[in-house]
Amino acid sequence: MLTTITSRRIVESMKEPSTEEIADQVAALRSIKPRVLHKSAFNEDHHAAIDAQIQVLVEGLNDRQIEGRFGRSPSNIYDAVQEARSWLDGKELEGGGSDLTEQWKELVR
Numbered sequence: 001m002l003t004t005i006t007s008r009r010i011v012e013s014m015k016e017p018s019t020e021e022i023a024d025q026v027a028a029l030r031s032i033k034p035r036v037l038h039k040s041a042f043n044e045d046h047h048a049a050i051d052a053q054i055q056v057l058v059e060g061l062n063d064r065q066i067e068g069r070f071g072r073s074p075s076n077i078y079d080a081v082q083e084a085r086s087w088l089d090g091k092e093l094e095g096g097g098s099d100l101t102e103q104w105k106e107l108v109r
Contacts (some may be wrong), residue, residue: 003074021033023058025100028100030054032101036107052073055069
């Protein structure tokens with residue numbers, strides 16, 4: 001794990017995932033999606049956010065492509081795709097951890 005300091009913030013970096021690890025992450029997201037609560041109390045579509053994460057992983061979308069495709073999306077979807085991009089870049093995820101499915105486990109019904 002590499003630690004770098006940027007703008008007075010410490011960022012933990014892990015290695016970028018292999019093709020196999022990406023495929024495993026996509027499979028894990030597809031597996032958890034049917035069990036995740038579809039919509040939040042605020043009508044946020046969790047399934048659409050998971051689908052968007054899968055698109056980022058499968059297509060390897062860069063920041064510019066993400067902005068073009070998801071820039072006007074609801075915040076939960078945009079945040080989810082940013083997490084997927086961070087994971088692809090080998091960065092620590094927002095809530096810590098190294099698995100995108102972790103953020104959805106609390107919404108499993």
